[in-house]
Amino acid sequence: MTPLELAPPPTVDDAIAACRTRIDSIDADLLALIVQRVECATEIGRLKRRGGLPVYHPARESSIIANLCARSHGALRDDHVASIWGALFSASRALQGAPSAAFLGPAGTFTEAATRQFFGDAVRTDARETLEGVFAALSEGETEFAVVPIENSTEGTITRTVDLLAQHAAPITGEIEQAIVHCLLSASGSLEGVDCVLAHEQALAQCRGWLDAHAPRLRRIAVSSNGAAAREAAEHGHCAAIAGEPAALRYRLRIVARAIQDDPNNYTRFLVLGGPSPEPTGNDRTSLSFAPSDGTDELAHLFGVLAQRQIDVLWLAVRPARAAGLPYRYFADLHGHASDPHVRAALDDLAPTLSGLRVLGAYPRARLTDAVCRSSSGH
Ligand SMILES: C=C(O[C@@H]1C=C(C(=O)O)C=C[C@H]1O)C(=O)O
Incomplete structure (x- = not known):
């Protein structure tokens, strides 16, 4: 191409593609900002819960919208500002509404089940x-x-x-x-090749009579939680675990025996x-x-x-x-x-x-x- 030949004008498709590239980049920036906003709102939610304050603060939302409408100088219609920020408020309220709760983990413990029973499934669990x-x-x-x-x-x-x-x-x-309904779990669903049983010390004690009668040869090993027992039994085929059914599902173990706690009214x-x-x-x-x-x-x-x-x-x-x-x-x-x-x-x-x-x-x-x-x- 000689210097006098002009490049062909961009086609409509090219121009749209260029704008879309710019929109993708702006969206990435917006997302990063929205994530920061949500983090602030989540912190506010924590403080509100500590102070016993309600999540929803309509006066604060109205004043945010009024300020933004004034700042947009007509570049955006007021009803659009209201609906865009309305969506942000609703997301931030939903996130503030879900409390976080630490429990004795890992996943699959009875404490996790109790946590979900109390707070509902939306709870943000934090397994320790x-x-x-x-x-x-x-x-x-x-x-x-x-x-x-x-x-x-x-x-x-x-x-x-x-x-x-x-x-x-x-x-x-x-x-x-x-x-509390304890199950004996193993990877294979039987005790063949199994030489030990892992459980929290409380669970070993709650199932002492059953283990004495039905599995006396299994070495009993106390671990930090029933969830941890199930997790380890899934990794080591020679170990069984005592835990609840949710742990069996979670760690893909099979039930060898169900309700092995000595007291049927165990709670x-x-x-x-x-x-x-x-x-x-x-x-x-x-x-x-x-x-x-x-x-x-x-x-x-x-x-x-x-x-x-x-x-x-x-x-x-x-x-x-x-x-x-x-x-x-x-x-x-x-x-x-x-x-x-x-x-x-x-x-x-x-x-x-x-x-x-x-x-x-x-x-x-x-x-x-x-x-x-x-x-x-x-x-
Ligand atoms: C974040 C808060 O909680 C809610 C969400 C708001 C927001 O997302 O800006 C504003 C008011 C509240 O309804 C707050 O009270 O500041």
């Missing part, structure tokens, strides 16, 4: 490998809520959780009760930690901890006050206080909400005499899941 990790996630603000097991109907109190409750200032804001109570304090519902639980320096007198006074006000003790645990001069720290759940007048009055009576009294939370009592209600009324 240890109970310490779950508490740390909450105290470091990496999650809004945490769900931890507190007691099992066969094996009793989960003492590690109680000790962590004493160490962390995590407010208790809810409880969940769940039927676990879980605590929800974090978030604003719930209002009284008329059927609540208040959790306390205290460390009597004068054991007998202080305890006698506690039970005297509770008897006088007809307040039932729903749960009691005693742990080494791990503090000089204080042998034990006690944990007690009372029936009633800390702001119910009779519970308030009892706490006022107790505060001056019960050493180290702390209210760990006041929250609605759980209703047992259908599975437990069925089994406790029937088989």
